Amino acid sequence: MLKLPKGSAFLKPVQATAFLFAAWELLSWAIVPDWPSAIEVGRILWRDVREPSFQAALGGSLSRMLAGYLLVMVIGISGGILLGRFPLVDQLMGSLAVAVHAIPGAAWVPLSIIWFGMTEQAVIFTIVLGAAGIVIVNTDTGIREVPPFIARAARTMGARGVKYFWFVVVPAAIPKIVDGLRLAWAFGWRALMAGELLTSVNGLGQRLSQVAKVGELDHLLAIMLLIAAIGIAVDGLIFKRPSSAGSIR
Amino acid sequence: MRVELRHVSKSFSHNGHALEVLQDINLVVEEGEFVCLLGPSGCGKSTIVNLVAGLERPTSGDVLVGGKPVTGPDASRTVVFQDAALFPWLSVLGNVEFGLRMAGLEPRKRRERALEYIRLVHLSKFIQAYPHQLSGGMKQRVAIARALALQPEILLLDEPFASLDAQTRSVLQNELLEIWELARPTILFVTHNVREATGLADRVYVISSRPGRIRDVQPVTVPRPRHAEDPALLSHQHKILGLLGEEVEKVLREELGETVHFPEAQHPAAPERSLGMHI
Ligand SMILES: Nc1ncnc2c1ncn2[C@@H]1O[C@H](COP(=O)(O)OP(=O)(O)OP(=O)(O)O)[C@@H](O)[C@H]1O
Ligand SMILES: [Mg+2]
Numbered sequence: 001m002l003k004l005p006k007g008s009a010f011l012k013p014v015q016a017t018a019f020l021f022a023a024w025e026l027l028s029w030a031i032v033p034d035w036p037s038a039i040e041v042g043r044i045l046w047r048d049v050r051e052p053s054f055q056a057a058l059g060g061s062l063s064r065m066l067a068g069y070l071l072v073m074v075i076g077i078s079g080g081i082l083l084g085r086f087p088l089v090d091q092l093m094g095s096l097a098v099a100v101h102a103i104p105g106a107a108w109v110p111l112s113i114i115w116f117g118m119t120e121q122a123v124i125f126t127i128v129l130g131a132a133g134i135v136i137v138n139t140d141t142g143i144r145e146v147p148p149f150i151a152r153a154a155r156t157m158g159a160r161g162v163k164y165f166w167f168v169v170v171p172a173a174i175p176k177i178v179d180g181l182r183l184a185w186a187f188g189w190r191a192l193m194a195g196e197l198l199t200s201v202n203g204l205g206q207r208l209s210q211v212a213k214v215g216e217l218d219h220l221l222a223i224m225l226l227i228a229a230i231g232i233a234v235d236g237l238i239f240k241r242p243s244s245a246g247s248i249r
Numbered sequence: 250m251r252v253e254l255r256h257v258s259k260s261f262s263h264n265g266h267a268l269e270v271l272q273d274i275n276l277v278v279e280e281g282e283f284v285c286l287l288g289p290s291g292c293g294k295s296t297i298v299n300l301v302a303g304l305e306r307p308t309s310g311d312v313l314v315g316g317k318p319v320t321g322p323d324a325s326r327t328v329v330f331q332d333a334a335l336f337p338w339l340s341v342l343g344n345v346e347f348g349l350r351m352a353g354l355e356p357r358k359r360r361e362r363a364l365e366y367i368r369l370v371h372l373s374k375f376i377q378a379y380p381h382q383l384s385g386g387m388k389q390r391v392a393i394a395r396a397l398a399l400q401p402e403i404l405l406l407d408e409p410f411a412s413l414d415a416q417t418r419s420v421l422q423n424e425l426l427e428i429w430e431l432a433r434p435t436i437l438f439v440t441h442n443v444r445e446a447t448g449l450a451d452r453v454y455v456i457s458s459r460p461g462r463i464r465d466v467q468p469v470t471v472p473r474p475r476h477a478e479d480p481a482l483l484s485h486q487h488k489i490l491g492l493l494g495e496e497v498e499k500v501l502r503e504e505l506g507e508t509v510h511f512p513e514a515q516h517p518a519a520p521e522r523s524l525g526m527h528i
Contacts, residue, residue: 150336159347
């Protein structure tokens with residue numbers, strides 16, 4: 001995990017990454033001559049990120065991810081609250097949410113293309129369906145499983161009805177909701193790549209399929225490296241930091 | 250307000266069959282009185298607290314507060330739970346303000362009142378701290394401030410100091426007594442510590458176990474402030490320990506089998522021991 005520079009905690013991932021690249025370089029140089037050299041891949045990546053058309057693709061991917069993720073947050077949290085709060089909604093929609101959650105993001109791509117064509121919307125739709133399920137399910141569980149000691153204490157202090165829900169149930173569920181959002185980021189990122197690979201909208205996924213078609217292995221690895229780095233960086237920067245303060249159990 | 254339990258019994262279903270936890274409990278706490286419930290572990294003390302708090306219903310009999318049957322929890326009857334039960338997502342201030350917010354008090358008054366009670370338990374320096382940053386004793390003080398801030402007519406305390414060291418406990422006991430003398434809420438205080446019970450209470454109910462029944466009521470007439478070595482207190486303690494000794498032996502026999510014997514010298518209810526701690 002990527003962490004903020006904080007004493008030795010920062011050194012470990014840096015050292016580990018350096019070690020990995022050294023091993024890669026050695027491998028390509030001494031053992032498997034066809035394998036692209038790490039230095040060469042790094043050079044290609046550096047060239048790519050300075051090139052305007054590549055930047056457009058990167059920007060396209062990130063903005064799609066942002067749009068999709070915002071929708072996931074809104075749909076996931078409000079959907080989870082509805083399911084957790086109203087038994088009738090849960091009876092009608094609960095199994096649907098679980099079913100959606102069980103389908104991997106990539107499997108939504110064909111349906112997305114039928115509905116939206118080879119468009120931006122199709123990709124965003126894929127992200128939403130690939131990632132909203134986990135947020136719905138986690139929000140729902142968090143809301144149902146308020147620790148009994150919290151529920152009892154709140155009730156003895158006069159908490160009931162809507163106030164009980166907003167001031168006790170929802171905050172008690174937040175650690176669980178954050179867990180869901182974190183997983184949703186990973187699921188969404190995967191779904192984005194699947195969507196872009198198959199729809200040929202301008203993005204990193206499309207770049208992957210282009211360089212693969214012409215057999216540029218080193219270029220392919222460079223883009224994959226970037227995809228991994230973004231996935232890890234967002235997870236580390238957004239979700240790693242605040243976890244200790246709000247935990248309940 | 251006066252609390253009264255009339256012929257109260259309580260059973261829980263346990264693997265399909267009913268387990269009688271409380272049997273024919275008759276108990277009164279007069280308005281403004283400080284009453285302790287004392288008994289071995291598992292005798293149903295917390296169940297009595299929950300009944301009065303409205304978190305549980307009796308299987309039979311009546312739980313009356315101010316002459317009226319209890320139908321559910323109410324902010325006029327607050328509880329200090331054994332494990333503090335603070336809300337982890339709220340600061341000390343947020344926790345103490347919680348009940349006032351539920352009561353719909355306006356923000357400025359809410360803040361003022363919360364700060365007043367936080368001051369009363371000497372935590373003014375920690376208003377912004379979160380529960381996970383506090384020691385056990387500090388958490389209990391927050392729980393007490395939180396329960397008092399609602400200015401309840403009845404304060405229920407379920408072994409509030411059981412997990413604390415002797416010194417912290419005695420500091421908090423004195424703070425509680427001071428607060429009680431100021432506002433005079435009706436107090437029902439659960440403990441399994443004989444010294445604590447006789448040091449604090451106007452009357453001590455001794456509860457026997459399996460099923461829980463009122464074994465005896467001991468009025469403690471020693472005037473406050475009380476001193477631990479006061480012979481009158483010690484004689485109360487001895488009387489109660491005599492009753493409890495049989496109870497503790499009974500519990501241990503049931504739990505450990507018939508093979509245990511207690512030589513006089515290592516009686517399980519030696520005065521400096523807390524009952525049940527070793528069970
Ligand atoms: N919700 C419940 N369901 C089933 N059994 C219960 C329930 N609550 C309490 N009991 C049982 O009732 C008995 C009394 O429990 P209670 O918590 O009132 O004891 P206690 O006197 O407070 O004990 P301690 O001093 O250890 O806190 C125990 O045997 C317990 O197993
Ligand atoms: Mg108890």
